[in-house]
Amino acid sequence: MSTNSYAVRDSMTMLRRNLKHAQRYPSMTISVVAMPILMLLLFVYVFGGALGGGIDIPGVGGGGDRGDYTNYVTPGILLMAITSGAVSTAVSVCSDMTEGIINRFRTMAISRASVLVGHVIGNVVQTIISLVLVVGVALAVGFRPNANVIEWLAAIGLLVFLAFALAWISAAIGLGSDSVETASNAPMPLTFLPFLGSAVVTPDSMPAGIRWFAEYQPFTPMNETLRGLMLGTEIGNDAWIALAWLAGLSVLGYLWAKASFNKDAKR
Secondary structure, eight states: OOHHHHHHHHHHHHHHHHHHHHHHSTHHHHHHHHHHHHHHHHHHHTSHHHHHHHSOBTTTBSSOOHHHHHHHHHHHHHHHHHHHHHHHHHHHHHHHHHHTHHHHHHTSSSOHHHHHHHHHHHHHHHHHHHHHHHHHHHHHTTOOOOOOHHHHHHHHHHHHHHHHHHHHHHHHHHHHOSSHHHHHHTTHHHHHGGGGTTSSSOGGGSOHHHHHHHHHSTHHHHHHHHHHHHHOOOOTTHHHHHHHHHHHHHHHHHHHHHHHHHHHHTO
16 A cells, blocks of 8 residues: 555544534534534524615615625535534644644654644535535525536535635644634634625625725635626636635645644654
8 A cells, every 4th residue: 555545544433533523523613613603693693684685786876685695604604614624623623732642643643634634624515514514504595696616516525625625724733722712713803704795795885995905805805706607696716716715725724734743843
């Protein structure tokens, strides 16, 4: 068996381990899934009527209703579901580091990379499950996408790519945290970045400084691309910008996590 085959086998073993942990200790998974669903219900039923008629919704214009706003906000909530899910990776990685199980793994004849790969893929799997639940609730409250099969596949690919990128960044955060509490709090700003973009209102409605940040931060082109794929609004160059951000975040997260893991091994 080749070295790559051993690495894949060990990664799948670590993936099963992490999924079993999530099954046995579901509180983190439940909280991660519950937050985007609650935010969706909040924005649709509490703010939806006012915001639907108060912002210039792409493809609708001003004077939209709650249903129009549900279509507008759902892509942003899906991004939030991914950012919320990233917290669990930081917590699980930090838990392994502080409880000493990583030191035991290092004495075993397994691929060192498999430890982190198992955490990352496990988080992506859990995030996909969360996204399915959020989409189900969104459809129940009035979300009406008009995407064809190709557009759905592209939207799913974008979401999975983002989950993969943020999982690596969160793994690096978990490796650098000295306690589970720190690991659970450090990625929280990621959860709110979609809201400082075009997730819940258009950047045009924001003050100048915040509008500039909203237009140039990574989640705005991702959100506009996802909205365009699902609802048929104009995408323009946002798709390429989103892919560039995703590739950059993935590389950054991987190199950061790898460096932190190797640095810890030398202590």
